[in-house]
Amino acid sequence: MAVSIVVPVRNEAENISPLIAEIATALDGRWAYEIIYVNDGSTDATAARLAAEMKSRGHLRQIRHAASAGQSAAVRSGVRAARGVIVATLDGDGQNDPAFLPDLIVAIENGGERVGLAAGQRVGRRDTGFKRIQSRIANGVRNVILRDGTRDTGCGLKAFRREVFLMMPYFDGLHRFLPALVRREGYEIVYVDVIDRPRRSGVSNYGFFDRLWIGIMDLAGVWWLIRRKKPTPVATEVTL
DSSP states (O other): OEEEEEEESSSSSSHHHHHHHHHHHHHTTTOOOEEEEEEEEOOHHHHHHHHHOOOOOOHHHHHSSSOOOOOOHHHHHHHHHOOSSSSEOOOTTTTTTTHHHHHHHHHHHHHGGGGGEEEEEEEEESSSSSHHHHHHHHHHHHHHHHHHSOOSOOOOOOEEEEHHHHHHOOOOGGGGGHHHHHHHOOOOOEEEEEEOOOOOOOOOOOOOOTTTHHHHHHHHHHHHEEEEEOOOOOOOOOOO
């Protein structure tokens, strides 16, 4: 298995089938791939819609959380279950266009061992004005403190080698700090502009004020991790 596509979802029943079809259109004939939906404690028909799709799509898998654990936990569950060497992620609400997945995957393939992350950067965002403002503020503050060189860490479209992701220190909120943590490990980042779309159906499952203070604490924690990072020593085996 070359590529695993990980899609975290919570209560996205109406968006399941259209998004799976778009992922297949983007990847069919280019890579051997699997699609892993991580059902993060959904209470609607998400599980049933996925089960129905799995009957005709042998490359589709569903991982279920008994209760919602958050987006970072869902992404981590998907990456841990992935069989692909390269993992790509996107949000399950339809705002991330799967047509950009090939660009991200190719960026990782061409980058070799030096590139640890291909990160989508949204242009023409279709969120509400308030959400755009809050994202601009959050990204600005994060960049000043962490200096990760990334204008948009909130975009769900990303690709990375599975082994690189699994070496990251895990915490709730990890997905918002991947660029800084990837740089911390000595890897380069490739940025890919992607076109944002309106949500196809439903409402956002992630708010602003419910994660504000947690985000501030996470930011302080990541800053501490970066400051405490020591260069990896060069190790050589001594033979007689």
